[in-house]
Structure formats: C-alpha cells, structure tokens
Amino acid sequence: MRILVTGGLGFVGSNFIHHLMKKGNEFSIVNLDSLSYGSNFSNLSGLAHDARYKFVKGDITNPDTVRSLVGEVDTVVNFAAETHVDRSISAGAPFVQSNMVGVSTLLEELRHSNRELSFVQVGTDEEYGNALRGPFTEEDPLNPSSPYAASKASATMLVVSYVRTYGLNASVTRCTNNYGPYQFPEKLIPKSIIRTKMGLNVPIYGDGQNSRDWIHVEDHCEALELVMRRGKRGSVYNIAGRNELANLDLVKMILKAMKKPESLIEFVEDRPGHDKRYSLNDEKIRNELGWKPKHKFESGLEETIQWYLENEKWWRPIANEKTLSAAPWKLDW
C-alpha cells in the first residue's frame, strides 16, 4: 500500500508513520510536510535511509505539489493542520489556510485524479463543541467554539460533501485529546511536564474543572490504520480513550508522578470560548471495525512523563517563553 501522509513530521503524524513502519514491508510512505513550527525532523530521524520512506517539503495548499504526489500513491491520510487552539484565538488566518484551503486543495486533486484513491481526514472532538449533555455520537451536529475547531469542522464537512457530490472514497475521524511522545511543548501534558522539570509553576486555566478525554497516540494510530484499510466511504468515526479527566486532576497526577508538590499549580485567567467538556461515544468504530484502545491511562501517562525526562535533547531547543507561556492566546504569534 502506497500512502501519502501529510503533516507527518508533527506529533500524531510521526507516530502514525512509526506505527506503519513497524508492520514490515507492507507500506511505503511519502511524507509531505511544510516544516512549520510544530514539525520536527528528529521525530523520524531513524527513517532517513529507509527505502520505504520518502520526505517531501511542501504545502498541502499547493495544487502542483499535491497533484504530483497523489500520482504516486493509493491513499492519502491528512494530518497537516494548524493545531493549537490558543494560537487560533490570537491569529485565525493560518488556520483557515492550512485546515480549510489545504483540505480543499487535497480534495480537488483527488477528484481530478484519473485513479480512485482513498482519503482519510483526521479530525477532532472539538468540532462538536461543548459536551455538556453527554458523549456525542457521529450523528450529533457540529458546534465548534474556537477558530481552530471551526476550521477543522469546515474541513470535514467539505470532505463529506465531496463523497456525496463526486463519490470520493473518503472517510473522516474525530478523536479526543492525544498524549504520548513527540508532542510539541505548547500542549497541556508536555508543557506541564517540562515546566515542572524546569522548576516553574504549572499554569491551569480558570478553576481547572474543564475536562478532556485522553487517548494514547498509539491507540489513535491503530484506529486510523483500521479506518484507512476498512473505513466505509463517507463514514465518520469517533475515536475515544474513555479517560475523562478534569485538567486540574490531570496536572495533579503529573506532579505526583514527578514527586513535586501541588503548590506548583498556578490558576490563570481562562481563555475565551473555552469548552467545559469534550466527550465522544465511540461505539461505532468498536462495533464496525473491532477497534479498542490498548493503553491504560495511568501507565501510559507515566511512560510519557518518562519519555520527556529522558529526551530533554528533543524538547530543550523548542521550549521557550512563548511555547511554555501561561497565556499563549494573548501572545502575538
């Protein structure tokens, strides 16, 4: 199977490439990434001389680049996106560009290809918005709160429209919060670990009661592989970890595992439009594709903390005042 992975130098995309490469010779991968700030070559440094892997620097908004690569593969899995909610509050335009125009470009090139390729759009639980009334199913309406979530919701609606209008062989996933190795320091778990390691306070928005569902990135990758192989044309699949936790409780777990006092917690001004809860019903992917997560949250979190402690060389160059900021949505990116 020849796969075009877009955004494969970021957190989830690089874990997905590692996941497929472990399977042996079944897959060959072209990784298209624009090398924006969230990318990191060292995530995949072990593949530099692997004949099954090729890296191309380029942007998914560039039709010529996308056209030439679509000609080389059987399937496209799109991870490429601007991904930090706080940055989308400070400056939304890059989110429209990568997450909407980029997906539109991919879809147009797939539609005009003279072969039938399959396409998986990697989406997020944030597209559904605030889950105050219990877990969302795939049938629930999208109600995004941040410019990031709105751009992702727009993209996945565009994908579904291309299935209905042009018969494109595409499916969409919506996953909850991932944790694991290679996540950029600005996100909650790595930021809390790194700040603790550096002896800094650990900021928490508002009263810390906003809750998220956490899934190990390898479980997400396993689900994506199944959707890529057997997902039904036009289907949306929720992917959940079933580990809902208030942010405050999560940070307390990290501090406890790192043997640091809870007094390091610093409550800071909440960000605008902050959804109280994300929660997904994932019965469909469990029943239809036989997927379920393998990682237990407590041990997965401890392994992740250990990974960051052992890989200071990886995060040191990208851990700075901006990426570790307590209020990134107020910064001028």
Ligand SMILES: NC(=O)c1ccc[n+]([C@@H]2O[C@H](COP(=O)([O-])OP(=O)(O)OC[C@H]3O[C@@H](n4cnc5c(N)ncnc54)[C@H](O)[C@@H]3O)[C@@H](O)[C@H]2O)c1
């Ligand atoms: N991390 C999570 O918890 C999570 C949960 C659900 C869904 N997702 C989705 O998974 C995908 C990957 O998320 P992540 O956390 O790995 O993000 P990330 O920020 O770590 O990586 C994104 C990658 O995409 C690349 N990129 C951005 N714009 C591009 C463009 N226009 N052309 C080519 N490459 C571009 C970046 O250079 C980077 O390597 C995103 O679509 C995100 O919405 C992430």
